[in-house]
Amino acid sequence: MKGTFPIDKFRELRTPFYYYDTKVLRETLSCVRTEAAKYGNFDVHYAVKANANPKVLSIIRENGLGADCVSGGEVRAAIKAGFPTNKIVFAGVGKADWEINLGLDYNIFCFNVESIPELEIINELAAAKGKVANVAFRINPNVGAHTHANITTGLAENKFGISMQDMDNVIDVALEMKNVKFIGLHFHIGSQILDMSDFVALCNRVNELQDKLESHRIRIEHVNVGGGLGIDYKHPNRQAIPDFKDYFETYAEHLKLRSYQTLHFELGRAITGQCGSLISRVLYVKQGANKKFAILDAGMTDLIRPALYQAYHKIENITSEEVVEAYDVVGPICESSDVFGKAIDLNKVKRGDLIALRSAGAYGEIMASSYNCRELPKGYTSDELV
């Protein structure tokens, strides 16, 4: 089954471009809200790095989510899209002084801190402004995730977070400081996780750390378990909305949240992934020595995930119903890794056909580059094209 698209409108537009189906996005957001609201003390933030298209951001903001940012630029984008500053959290292993100052000036909800040197700088910059910054520590829980090696973040070998052995010391240091207030713990073990047992492993680790904190009489009000819920790249239509029910239930069942605590989530891919497609035109069909190439006007500069993570995106010829043939679907960039898929079954392709690369709403448009002096792809929502 293919996706449904306003093909006549598409024909008028310059390709390649991103297309966001706002019905899918709104239904996804409504499902997140409904499922999280069942628990009363669950607070969902959107990880802006997945997609910061202003129209997409504003729909997410309208649905009441907070924003999880990993750079000063993202903090600005979130504020511009109207996210309340007291619902913005700021993570990242290397925050520059101007980025910390920006967060301080806007009184964001919390800095997720990843080292003592960073904590010292936040304390110093907050002191200079006569402020007290809320901080949470990102703990590296040494929990693996069954996902691609480049998108696992919670192993001891990864650069992210503070090791569990150092946690007590860092908290002691923070409690001595006058211009930071220690409010909680933060975790994020990776991305595109579909096996709930990975999240169960995280819950078990959080429970151990919570018991340890309590034995030291340290009380925290916030636990943030990051994001990472995956999507079904193989079947974007059959499962357009991720199983948020199962996801939140897993945490409700396994994480021993204290009655006074709020559990925060930072979902990126699961929120925007399925609503987006990269739409491209076929430039040429080339007969190679032993296969056919469909050469698109979109390349790895528009959607880098296949080249970067060997990621799969479902590819559809949305303007042909002719008999299916196998093609290597490639872009025009001067790199051998500029391949979207090999031996892909597509309805017979001819020059000018429109090709959709599905499930490209997360880590798509935002990761585009101008390598080869190419123009960045535009993003359109279905609201604009009716």
Ligand SMILES: *Cc1c(COP(=O)(O)O)cnc(C)c1O
């Ligand atoms: C990337 C990131 C997220 C979102 O990850 P998804 O897999 O897109 O849900 C959440 N929190 C932090 C700290 C991140 O770096």
